[in-house]
Amino acid sequence: MFSLQKILSKDDKFFELLESSAEEARNSVQALNRLVAAPDKVPSLEDFHRSKEADKRITEQINEALVRIFITQLEREDIEMLSTALYKIPKTVEKFAERFIISSALAKGTSFFEHTKMLEAATHQVVEMVKKLRTGISVEKIKEMNGVLQKVEGDADKLILDILKDLYSGKHEPTKVLAMKDLYELLEKVIDRCRDAGNVITHIILKHA
Numbered sequence: 001m002f003s004l005q006k007i008l009s010k011d012d013k014f015f016e017l018l019e020s021s022a023e024e025a026r027n028s029v030q031a032l033n034r035l036v037a038a039p040d041k042v043p044s045l046e047d048f049h050r051s052k053e054a055d056k057r058i059t060e061q062i063n064e065a066l067v068r069i070f071i072t073q074l075e076r077e078d079i080e081m082l083s084t085a086l087y088k089i090p091k092t093v094e095k096f097a098e099r100f101i102i103s104s105a106l107a108k109g110t111s112f113f114e115h116t117k118m119l120e121a122a123t124h125q126v127v128e129m130v131k132k133l134r135t136g137i138s139v140e141k142i143k144e145m146n147g148v149l150q151k152v153e154g155d156a157d158k159l160i161l162d163i164l165k166d167l168y169s170g171k172h173e174p175t176k177v178l179a180m181k182d183l184y185e186l187l188e189k190v191i192d193r194c195r196d197a198g199n200v201i202t203h204i205i206l207k208h209a
Helices: 014-037 046-068 076-102 113-135 139-167 174-207
Strands: none
Touching (some): 014 076, 014 113, 014 174, 046 076, 076 113, 076 174, 113 139, 113 174, 139 174
8 A cells, every 4th residue: 555645744735736736637627628518609718727827836836845845765756747747737728728719610510529528537537546645545456547547548549540530531621620630639638648647646656565
């Protein structure tokens, strides 16, 4: 059984900060889902920018704490790596939102339902895995949780192959093909960012098992 509480002092802020960062990642995906679910509504980047900036501030707080707090056994690079991986999730989501708004006319009528389901599942799993750093978890269980993320990522890979097959069928306008390919690849990248965060958490737990 692994627990960061055996490594970090009980009064540190790392648990809180990492959990907050994971929650901001999930918040950004929830905002993305609202955006694609209501394409006729006047879109805004405010929610996405807010999540990214909040996560950026959390990342800065983690970096500042790493300078002030002496950490035994756990390598500071591991916390920095996880913090960076988590921040990349809302950052990538914001990129998708920007492109979606720009190409909203071309994306009109397109369903992103399968992707939004995957994104919800992936960010939920990331949040739960980060929480396990505080409460403790066995190596077998964290591998099982990370396996869920790997499956989501694999399903996303299969989905985009089917999508590309349709986009390249010749029945779509070239401009739409380019715009939709860009959007779908960004959605896939968000899932990849979640997978990366899960791999970092698994790496930390395996290292200190």
